[in-house]
Every structure is written in structure tokens, then in C-alpha cells.
Amino acid sequence: MECEASLKNSAAILILLTIFSHVNSWYFKCENGFCIRNADPNDKSNYPTLELCSLVCSSFHNVWPQPTGKMASLKNIVRINPNKIEIKLNGPPGTDHFIADNILHFSKKLKKEEPYNCTEKVYPLKIILTPKSNNPHLDLNTNESYTLEIIYEDDTITASINAYSIFGIRHGLETLFQLIIPYEDGNQKCIATLSYVYISDKPVYKHRGLLLDTGRNFLSVDTIKRHLDGMAASKLNVLHWHITDSQSFPLEVGRLPNMTKYGAYSEKHIYSESAIKDLLQYANRRGVRILPEIDAPSHAGNGWQWGEEAGLGNLAVCINRQPWRSFCIQPPCGQLNPTNQNLYSVLKDLYSHMRDHFPDTGMFHMGGDEVFIPCWNSTQEIIDYLRGKPLTTETFLDLWGEFQRKALAAYDRAFEHEDTSIVVWTSHITQPEVIRKYLSNERYIIQTWVPESNINLITELLKLEYRVIISTKDKWYLDHGFWGSTLYYNWKTVYENKMYKYNHEGILGGEVCMWGELVDDNNIDSRVWPRAAAAAERLWSNPRSTAEFAQYRFFAQRKRLVDLGIHAEALTPKWCVDSQGECKTYL
Structure with missing residues (x-):
């Protein structure tokens, strides 16, 4: 009798642990533009976090403010090796200090999610910044437009930002940051983005x-x-x-x-x-x-x-x-x-x-x-x-x-x-x-x-x-x-x-x-x-x-x-x- 009661108690504890595991470990699936909570860990359409699901599922891939021009994407997730992020500047002389400060700001925001420990199926990220102008002065007539293209091919993720001004480059970096999402699944933690994105963007008002x-x-x-x-x-x-x-x-x-x-x-x-x-x-x-x-x-x-x-x-x-x-x-x-x-x-x-x-x-x-x-x-x-x-x-x-x-x-x-x-x-x-x-x-x-x-x-x-x-x-x-x-x-x-x-x-x-x-x-x-x-x-x-x-x-x-x-x-x-x-x- 004591053994039977012990087994019943163990089963009850196991059920409770299972319930609490589901409560505290929700998965998310994309349905009709919404990320829906899902407790079934075996559902292949799951995303491990709301942020990751929203990157794929939400309007404008969660970018704020919403882009005003052309936007195209593939809804495939690729994981980024945070130890292999390279940033290259293809701008005219005189843009270095402004861009360097913004790169530092961008990097600091990414580092807030550390430590990362993903080791498998992670790919290097190469960011190429190309402004046409080195004018450091911002005024009412500054061209703030930019284009951003993310491409995953040959086991490398390349993000190219092109803009007339360095301020357009800055806006493009801000958008890129919003498209890089923490990836957490079990004990694995890294960052991820989409395998392809193209955005053409500029403000309506100056x-x-x-x-x-x-x-x-x-x-x-x-x-x-x-x-x-x-x-x-x-x-x-x-x-x-x-x-x-x-x-x-x-x-x-x-x-x-x-x-x-x-x-x-x-x-x-x-x-x-x-x-x-x-x-x-x-x-x-x-x-x-x-x-x-x-x-x-x-x-x-x-x-x-x-x-x-x-x-x-x-x-x-x-x-x-x-x-x-x-x-x-x-x-x-x-x-x-x-x-x-x-x-x-x-x-x-x-x-x-x-x-x-x-x-x-x-x-x-x-x-x-x-x-x-x-x-x-x-x-x-x-x-x-x-x-x-x-x-x-x-x-x-x-x-x-x-x-x-x-x-x-x-x-x-x-x-x-x-x-x-x-x-x-x-x-x-x-x-x-x-x-x-x-x-x-x-x-x-x-x-x-x-x-x-x-x-x-x-x-x-x-x-x-x-x-x-x-x-x-x-x-x-x-x-x-x-x-x-x-x-x-x-x-x-x-x-x-x-x-x-x-x-x-x-x-x-x-x-x-x-x-x-x-x-x-x-x-x-x-x-x-x-x-x-x-x-x-x-x-x-x-x-x-x-x-x-x-x-x-x-x-x-x-x-x-x-x-x-x-x-x-x-x-x-x-x-x-x-x-x-x-x-x-x-x-």
C-alpha cells in the first residue's frame, strides 16, 4: 500500500512538473499574421521565442517605424555567429568617425544579449556600409533615405546598406539591428535574422x-x-x-x-x-x-x-x-x-x-x-x-x-x-x-x-x-x-x-x-x-x-x-x- 501511494504521488508530481514546464516554456507559431502560443514542443511550425516568431510573422518584420518603400523577404531563419561579425565601410574620406561611433553603438546593443553559446549551423555576418556623401551636418534638406539588403549564400550572411548620406547609413543600421533577434532554444543562445530581406526606405516628413x-x-x-x-x-x-x-x-x-x-x-x-x-x-x-x-x-x-x-x-x-x-x-x-x-x-x-x-x-x-x-x-x-x-x-x-x-x-x-x-x-x-x-x-x-x-x-x-x-x-x-x-x-x-x-x-x-x-x-x-x-x-x-x-x-x-x-x-x-x-x- 505504501509503495502504491508513493507511485501515485510520483505520478502526480510528474504531471505537475509537465504542466509547469509547459507554462514556463511556451513555443510560438505563426497563424494569420499573429504569433500564437503553443505548448506542444513537437509541433514543427514552432518558433522558440515570441521575438523570433514576430520576425517572421509580423507586418514589416517588426521594423519600427514601418518602411515606406519596397520591401521583400524570405521567411527563413539563419543563425549568426556573433564572434564573426565584420563591418566594412566603403565611404568617401571623412566618414570614419561618424560611422565608427554608430558601429560601436550597434555593437554595444548586440552585446547586451551575451553570452552566446551556439556552435552549430551559425554563419558569419558581413556588413557593408556605402554612403555617397561625407557631409556631417544634418539639416532640413539632408537626404535620409537608405536601402538595406540581407542575403544568405555560400554559408555567409551579407548585409549591405547604401545611402546618400551618413545619416541614411545610420538609419539603415538601426533597421538592421531590429532585424537581428536573440535566438534561444533550450540551452542554445545566439542571434538570428532572415535569409533574405530587401528594404528601400525614406521618411515622409523632413x-x-x-x-x-x-x-x-x-x-x-x-x-x-x-x-x-x-x-x-x-x-x-x-x-x-x-x-x-x-x-x-x-x-x-x-x-x-x-x-x-x-x-x-x-x-x-x-x-x-x-x-x-x-x-x-x-x-x-x-x-x-x-x-x-x-x-x-x-x-x-x-x-x-x-x-x-x-x-x-x-x-x-x-x-x-x-x-x-x-x-x-x-x-x-x-x-x-x-x-x-x-x-x-x-x-x-x-x-x-x-x-x-x-x-x-x-x-x-x-x-x-x-x-x-x-x-x-x-x-x-x-x-x-x-x-x-x-x-x-x-x-x-x-x-x-x-x-x-x-x-x-x-x-x-x-x-x-x-x-x-x-x-x-x-x-x-x-x-x-x-x-x-x-x-x-x-x-x-x-x-x-x-x-x-x-x-x-x-x-x-x-x-x-x-x-x-x-x-x-x-x-x-x-x-x-x-x-x-x-x-x-x-x-x-x-x-x-x-x-x-x-x-x-x-x-x-x-x-x-x-x-x-x-x-x-x-x-x-x-x-x-x-x-x-x-x-x-x-x-x-x-x-x-x-x-x-x-x-x-x-x-x-x-x-x-x-x-x-x-x-x-x-x-x-x-x-x-x-x-x-x-x-x-x-x-
Whole structure:
């Protein structure tokens, strides 16, 4: 009897072990475009991991953002010998440093899956990179297209990336990395790809941006670099850096040391010249250009209050005045003083610093939003300056236009040319009925931040031949949902923002915006990512398909971001990630 009970117990334990083995060792099979979990280890159609199955089964082989040109492939898996990866550069002289840095970045990402131990049926990988141009400068007209071809023949895997620019080569490497998947089966671990892939790819929009705000809360250099890594992984190419605001002025300006003396939160909250140089180089190597914004004439308070002490008069007015609702949109208050001619000399020094320490990419952002007329209308020296004129909205718009004209002249003197395109936010002086009076359509690019329902404003600006960058306020403002009556926009809402209903050459692209009132180093990652990657596919591919069609590729992209060290927000229970097709319309 004891022996019989022991045998029954052993059988029960064996059954439980078998069940647990199946629970913890799922296989995956491709059915109707989904990777379906399968507990049968003998099914010959199995793939050992979800990642490997998705490489074969998913739309666009899990590449994010989806390629826009021709794509062809064979769905056969070949395993790569990670110890025999050779990278060859066939570019013109001068491309070595840029390409070498990107090769190092590519290699580091592959090494994160080590150690590898596959020894059988693994093949060497040869990567050939061929750019036509060695131009290291990224601007609005840079050709970012590339082709990628992977061929397995004669026991060798060859990946050839061809592009006009080194930035196209960088994008091709990013796509290649997404097509190389960890291969784990039992005790075997290596990396694998498809036996044949051809991709021809280029972005739909030239300007694909993310705005970070360091004026409200300081962000460390490491945090900004982490976002640059996420941008590179998603093929975003513009970091719109809202550096300063009325709360703080954290940018070190050698010509104007009082800006940080009066404006920085502390000595630890300053972007030094060396930090700027480091960030600019890091961004460039990630295929990102930094678009700096020095907001003016509004959103300019702390950092500007030293004028009288220096004998220059009031450079700004209404600084830190209370009650703040009487003098600005949000505290602390502060607007530049357009009637003080010394202001324009200070601006020239500031713009000269930008010339010396930021590359001339042909674009600069002057802000220009939320000018609060009651501030100027309550300042005696401004009222005196306007003596003899009616204190009407039109008079103050003319004063604002005068400021913009003189600020632009100061910028042009600093740069010694008049070729820079100046970006400004939509505001009272960009309304279609008055904009031509104040802003030239040859010099100014208008960044719209209106809700989707106000699409007519974009139409009118395009009719007036202005170039436009779109930041749809009720789709792409990532700070919304955490203050006031604003709503949170999930990744599907971000993804399905089509920006504008027509293709128009005047639309340069768009930006998602992470305003900084409620974020700092500790929580910004999850507010930005992976939603910014959803906008990235809209800006690169502008797909006709819905977020539901893209969701499993997007889940894979979120994992890539996490693997880069970005604390990306969770999108759904892991069960839904692993059980494709089982959570339709959920979350």
C-alpha cells in the first residue's frame, strides 16, 4: 500500500512538473499574421521565442517605424555567429568617425544579449556600409533615405546598406539591428535574422521632432542623452530644446554671465559650454539635430533682471510680479522690454553665443507665444513709449512686431547672414489676417499648437505660403492629463494623429511636446516613451493603417526602448503582449 501511494504521488508530481514546464516554456507559431502560443514542443511550425516568431510573422518584420518603400523577404531563419561579425565601410574620406561611433553603438546593443553559446549551423555576418556623401551636418534638406539588403549564400550572411548620406547609413543600421533577434532554444543562445530581406526606405516628413523643456525643471545631460537614444531608435531627427523660460535660465553664456547668475536654479543646474558640446556631438551621432529655443518676448523673467544694476535699464518687465494672473499666463511672470534699445545689444550677444556654440543648421526657434499684453500695458516706461497712440490691441501687436523685427536684425548681425529660418509658435501675430504685416513667409516657419478642430488655421497659413510644423495640442502634448482639465492621450491617439488631411509641401513635419512643469529626471521617461515612438512612425511613414494594426510591432519597439535603459511606460499586461490577437480593442 505504501509503495502504491508513493507511485501515485510520483505520478502526480510528474504531471505537475509537465504542466509547469509547459507554462514556463511556451513555443510560438505563426497563424494569420499573429504569433500564437503553443505548448506542444513537437509541433514543427514552432518558433522558440515570441521575438523570433514576430520576425517572421509580423507586418514589416517588426521594423519600427514601418518602411515606406519596397520591401521583400524570405521567411527563413539563419543563425549568426556573433564572434564573426565584420563591418566594412566603403565611404568617401571623412566618414570614419561618424560611422565608427554608430558601429560601436550597434555593437554595444548586440552585446547586451551575451553570452552566446551556439556552435552549430551559425554563419558569419558581413556588413557593408556605402554612403555617397561625407557631409556631417544634418539639416532640413539632408537626404535620409537608405536601402538595406540581407542575403544568405555560400554559408555567409551579407548585409549591405547604401545611402546618400551618413545619416541614411545610420538609419539603415538601426533597421538592421531590429532585424537581428536573440535566438534561444533550450540551452542554445545566439542571434538570428532572415535569409533574405530587401528594404528601400525614406521618411515622409523632413522634420520629426520631440520637444524637451529644461526651463521649468532642469534635466541632466544623461537624461537628455537617454532621450536622444530613444529618438535614434525611432528615427526622430529633431530635438527641439526649449532651454529657457521665465522660471530659469540654465544656459551658460560666456558673454553674459549674469544670465545664469540670476537665472539658474543653482550652480549644479547649468548647461556649461562643454556640456553643450558633448550633447551636440552625441545628438549628431544619433542622427538628431538640436533646435534650440530661446523664448521671447514672453516667457522671459528670471535671468533677465540684472539690467538696471549693469546700467542697461529694464531688460525685462513684470518679473515675478504678483498677483501673477494679472501679468502673465503662468508664474513666475516676465516679458522682455521691447522699448529698451539696450535689450537688442544683449540679444545680439546672446545670439552670438548661439552662433559660436551651436551648429548653424539653418533654423532657430524664437518662441513668440503667449505674450500677455496687460503686462506691457501696466508698465509705465512702455506706456510712455507709446504716448500719442491708442492703447489698443493693434498698438500692442505693432509693438510686438517691432520687437520681432529688431530681434531678427540682432540675430542676423550676430550670424552675419540672413539665411536662417526662424521658427515661432502660433500666437496673436500669426493669425492669418495680420501675419503678413509682421512676419515674412520667406524667413519664418510657423509651429502650430492648436487642437485638431482648428485645422483651418493650418490651411490659411499654407495658403499664405508659410512653412508649418505641426504640434496638435490635443494629440501630441504629452504633458496633458496631469493638470487642470486636460486629457491624457494614449499611444493609439498619438499614433492616429494624421496632423493634416492633405499632403502639402509646406508642411515640414511635426513635434510631440513634453512641457516640463511636472517632469524632471525622475519621471520624464515614462511620460515621453513609448508615446513619442508612436509619433515617430506617423512622421516617418504616415501610415494609412490604424494603431490596432501596428500594436504588436509597437510592443516590440517599447521593449527595445526598455533595453536601451529608458523607463518606458507599460502599455498592456504582458499576457496581452505574449497572446497576440487575444486582446483586440483592449486598452
